[in-house]
Amino acid sequence: MTRVSWRDRHTPKLVTCLREGYGTRTFVSDFGAGLTVAVIALPLAMALGIASIPQNVADELAAIHPWLTPPAMGLFTAVVAGAIISILGGSRYQIGGPTAAFMPLVFAICAAHGYAGLVLATCMAGVILILLGLFRFGGVIKFVPYPVVAGFTAGIGVVIMTSQIKDFFGLALLTPEGGVASVPAEFIGKLEIFWANRHTFNLYSVGIALGSLLILARLPKLAPRVPAAIVAVGLSAIVVKLMGWSSATVVYDGVHVRPMVETIGTRFGGIPSNLPRPQLPTITLDMVRALIPAATAIAFLGAIESLLSAVVADGMTGSRHRSDQELVAQGSANIASVLFFGLPATGAIARTAANIRSGGKTPVAGILHALFILLFMLALAPLAKAIPLASLAAVLVMVAWKVSDLENFRRLLMGPKPDVLVLLTTFGLTVIFDLTIAIGTGVVLASLLFMQRMTQITTVRGLDDTIGGIDTEAPDPKDPGRVEDLAVPPDVVVYEINGPFFFGVANKLQLALDQLQRPPKIIILRMRYVPHIDATGLNALREFHAKCRRRGTTLLLGGVHAHPMFELARVGLDDEIGLDNMFENLDDALVRARSLLNTGHDESPSVFDQTAI
CATH class of the missing domain: 3.30.750.24 (STAS domain)
Known part of the structure; x- marks a missing residue:
């Protein structure tokens, strides 16, 4: 291997773009694209932060740091990881941040090991990603069988959608003893507790959620350039504020009192107006051993999502990304993200596509997108308190619908029987258990079936x-x-x-x-x-x-x-x-x-x- 070939593989695209010449016209294009993507990413980052952290873990973090709330953690991720992915990445157009694909996995890790476990697992995953990039595994990741990817992606969509039932319908979760219950990590456990508390159904929350969902579904067709998520969240916040639903309270079960419509402010108290100081994770040998499967799953999923996003960007622009350097950037971004109290991050396909359609030309657009989100935190953080959780749940329901890609799932069901077996196995394990089991089993099963086919050949x-x-x-x-x-x-x-x-x-x-x-x-x-x-x-x-x-x-x-x-x-x-x-x-x-x-x-x-x- 020559020095030149190594440099070609691991030079960040930002450096390449700056060497080619960076003028005012390009900056104007990147500025507009960065602002557009930031507007799209704002509600998603907060929604994914809320959906990724169990309530009991959020309460523990808030007791230590009052400003450390789930929506804030989503924003920290978008700022820190988004900037690093654009600075170090191997794609001109990649936009990084928290994604829906990570949500079920992050929730399960936090439920089992707490936020400290998530931090350590993500740091371990970051090291794995960096090593994969340095040892030229960027091209190998692309050979993961498509039925495995489609299976766990569709399963993620189902898990995301079911996880939003509580906020979408405004349910108040109670234990049989009458105490306040948290949402379980297990799929069956979620359905059981939601069904047991169906009588706490909140018509006001459902109205806000359905109205937001209608905007999310119709506005992109009527005005494609208008960010539907920010419009849905903004309008719902205005309605709730004008009607006084967030300050009004209702009594249920004759004992418990809750807001008529829950908002970020009523549940979490708001978001901070600056970034926290970084903090190193607690590391013990026992924790490392226990978190190896989780770290492997984070690394695998991060690699798949980021490289898939980069490939989509290449197809839209005719460019060519550097997969090995992209993995190095993803690993570095994940380590930095959790050191700043963020979440695992990867390349986001929808935001990357929006960046391209909005005129983004270089990684500067991704850096500006992170800076705009930071400016929002600095200047407009108090406004976030008014955002209804039902509206953010609607945003994630729409994301889950798109992630599931039912039409593609249906086509794969008509394919060869071995591929259908891999698809359904990975899908079922993702929904019933978790991604760690699903990905490992799916890859092994696909490999065994491939070897069987090679034997027949x-x-x-x-x-x-x-x-x-x-x-x-x-x-x-x-x-x-x-x-x-x-x-x-x-x-x-x-x-x-x-x-x-x-x-x-x-x-x-x-x-x-x-x-x-x-x-x-x-x-x-x-x-x-x-x-x-x-x-x-x-x-x-x-x-x-x-x-x-x-x-x-x-x-x-x-x-x-x-x-x-x-x-x-x-x-x-x-x-x-x-x-x-x-x-x-x-x-x-x-x-x-x-x-x-x-x-x-x-x-x-x-x-x-x-x-x-």
Whole structure:
């Protein structure tokens, strides 16, 4: 690897854009795009912060730091992570921040390990992402099977939608003993507690939520350039303020009192007007061990989402992102985000697309988007107190609907059965359990099914006494691998392997050997159509050779390509089988077989030279 190639892979796009020249016209375009995306990101960041932190964890944080509220944590993430992703990232257009994909995972981690556990898990995930980028895994992440991605994405949509039932319908959650209950992390637990408290249904909250949902659904069609989320949240806040619903109270169950419509102010007290000082996480070996699965899930999901967003941006603009540097930026941004009391972050597809459509040209637009959100916190934080939680719930319901992508899910259900199995398994595990289990199981299941398909692709077949009709093209008289009209001597069996030599070939070779009525003196494996052999295939070949020797059968290899031959030599199979029993074509292997049958020694040396290997 040369120094130049490393620099090309890991130079941030911001540096590249500045080197190309950055003028006033470009800045004006980036300024407008950054402002537009900031307006879109504001309500989303607050909504995702509220949805990601369990109420009991929020209460614990508020007791330590009164300004540390869930909506503020969403804004901290948008500012800190959004700026770093744009400064260090490998995409010109990527907009980073809190995303809906992380919400179920973050909620589950906080519920199990508290916010301290989330901070440590995110820092560990950041280190993993940086290492993935430095070791050139940016391209590998793209090969995660699409049914896995579609399955957990649709599952995330369902989890997000169900998590918003409480605020959408204005439910007040109570325990059987009459105390105030928190929303459980488990899907079934959520449904049970929501159903048990259905009698606390709040018509005012539902009205605000439905009105916001109507604006979110219709306004983009009527006025595509108008940020629907900010309009929905702003109008609902005005209505609640004018009607006095946030200050009026209602009594339910004859004991508990609550606001007629809950707002950020009534539940959390508001948001701070500045960024907090960074704080290092508490690290213990036991916590690290316990959080390895969570950290791996955060890293995997962050890598998938960010690179998918970058690919979408490339498709919209014709540009090309640097995937390895994008992972380094994502890892750095996640570490910085939680040090500033934020949440895990990644590239946001919708905000990135909005940046492009609004005229964003360089990463400066992403930096400006983060600065505009910070300015909102500095100047307009008191106004956030009036935002109804029902309106923010409607924003997330719309996000969940888009994330689920039901039409794409339906198309995948009509695909091959193995892909459908992976899709439904990943979807079901995401909904019922969590992303950590779903992603791991989905990837493993997809890998097993892929290996099964590769086994079916690779065939082992015996060739007749007179070999013919195998090559599809007319034989070249000068081709040493031609097989037309080659006579196979008695006591010689020829098997042709067609496809990669993987683990599945071992069973097929054993089956072929067992079907023989008596062991032949010589078996030739024709490997002309074997482009690759892996470790399992090498072990299978070693075992097959050992069985042949126990039966008194000599094993010859014909048509061995350079790559399989190199792998055979690396593990010592060239010595075990013998270089004089390996040939570049079947013709020479048959000559060797006749020689062994007639004289017991070689008359035609192998074409493979040990010095060449």
